[in-house]
Amino acid sequence: MNADDLAAANSGTTAVRPGYAIDEVALADWLAHHVEGYAGPLTVEQFRGGQSNPTYKLITRARAYVLRRKPPGELLPGAHAMDREARVLTALGGVGFPVARVHGFCDDPGVIGTDFYVMDMVEGRVFWDATFPGVPREERPAYFDAMNATLAALHQLDPAAIGLADYGKPGNYFARQIGRWSKQYLGDALAGRNADMDALVEWLPSAIPPGEETSVVHGDFRCDNMIFHPSEPRILAVLDWELSTLGHPLADFAYHAMMYRIPPEIVPGLGGADLGALNAPSEADYVAAYCARTGRDGLPDYPFYLAFNLFRLAAIFHGIKGRVLRGTAANAQARERAEAFPQLAALARTAMMECIAGG
Numbered sequence: 001m002n003a004d005d006l007a008a009a010n011s012g013t014t015a016v017r018p019g020y021a022i023d024e025v026a027l028a029d030w031l032a033h034h035v036e037g038y039a040g041p042l043t044v045e046q047f048r049g050g051q052s053n054p055t056y057k058l059i060t061r062a063r064a065y066v067l068r069r070k071p072p073g074e075l076l077p078g079a080h081a082m083d084r085e086a087r088v089l090t091a092l093g094g095v096g097f098p099v100a101r102v103h104g105f106c107d108d109p110g111v112i113g114t115d116f117y118v119m120d121m122v123e124g125r126v127f128w129d130a131t132f133p134g135v136p137r138e139e140r141p142a143y144f145d146a147m148n149a150t151l152a153a154l155h156q157l158d159p160a161a162i163g164l165a166d167y168g169k170p171g172n173y174f175a176r177q178i179g180r181w182s183k184q185y186l187g188d189a190l191a192g193r194n195a196d197m198d199a200l201v202e203w204l205p206s207a208i209p210p211g212e213e214t215s216v217v218h219g220d221f222r223c224d225n226m227i228f229h230p231s232e233p234r235i236l237a238v239l240d241w242e243l244s245t246l247g248h249p250l251a252d253f254a255y256h257a258m259m260y261r262i263p264p265e266i267v268p269g270l271g272g273a274d275l276g277a278l279n280a281p282s283e284a285d286y287v288a289a290y291c292a293r294t295g296r297d298g299l300p301d302y303p304f305y306l307a308f309n310l311f312r313l314a315a316i317f318h319g320i321k322g323r324v325l326r327g328t329a330a331n332a333q334a335r336e337r338a339e340a341f342p343q344l345a346a347l348a349r350t351a352m353m354e355c356i357a358g359g
Contacts, residue, residue, distance in 0.1 A: 219243025
């Protein structure tokens with residue numbers, strides 16, 4: 001699927017899809033009691049995007065809100081933690097980091113059947129293509145710089161100072177993440193096994209670099225998870241914090257910088273793009289800009305971070321494949337993501353072999 005098709009398929013709203021209906025009367029009553037300034041009547045539509053958590057647009061006469069909920073049906077343990085998303089958004093918004101304002105979280109299944117939270121609807125631009133089409137060539141570097149600066153700012157926040165000291169376990173981030181995604185991959189028998197993934201599950205624990213750092217990490221920092229100002233190279237809100245935790249900032253940065261290696265048909269990436277023609281920064285310059293912002297001399301273990309992140313993304317796609325097979329995938333493009341899983345697993349194994357070859 002090309003970027004235009006991806007944008008069309010994920011942008012905007014549609015009528016609530018079969019199987020995802022919510023009790024609008026019960027929801028309106030909850031909103032009236034928990035959202036300051038709420039006034040009906042209420043109209044509910046479903047966003048086309050959202051890979052794992054169904055997301056809805058709540059429309060009233062005065063304004064619009066966004067609701068994110070757990071998907072209905074059988075779920076893997078620990079997945080789709082709406083309370084965590086609401087918590088990190090609230091903490092970050094309190095210190096001026098660009099996120100949507102959260103109005104309330106609900107864990108009462110009697111309202112719409114699952115946990116959910118409600119936040120502001122932020123209007124702006126979402127780029128489904130990492131080449132930033134439609135942006136004038138001379139302005140394009142500023143959009144990359146805005147992403148770089150925003151992620152660096154996140155990593156420089158003190159988790160304890162913003163009330164997130166217990167948002168994850170400090171230390172041993174790579175070991176815990178490799179264990180988590182290996183377990184999720186191996187535990188999803190319906191989605192099946194893959195030889196490339198099996199090789200990564202075996203190799204990764206033995207290749208973890210020394211050294212520990214801890215910050216708040218987003219976990220899925222991509223251009224299509226940000227809302228940019230309608231006309232300026234400025235990020236108004238970073239979206240989709242489902243995978244956020246306390247973790248290693250360089251793992252988070254490498255996941256983002258992985259856009260230079262991934263072809264656009266998998267997720268918005270720059271793989272195969274002519275960076276000079278685009279006037280986009282090179283991968284080396286992008287890494288250097290992050291290092292300058294965070295006071296680093298360089299990233300000597302960058303190849304491992306890339307291999308780890310490609311494995312992690314492949315494990316996420318494997319999970320999407322499982323949801324497709326179970327019939328609980330919220331996004332219309334989930335089937336295409338599931339079909340792309342073997343290609344992504346192969347890219348991850350290639351990165352592993354490059355890391356091994358590089359010593």
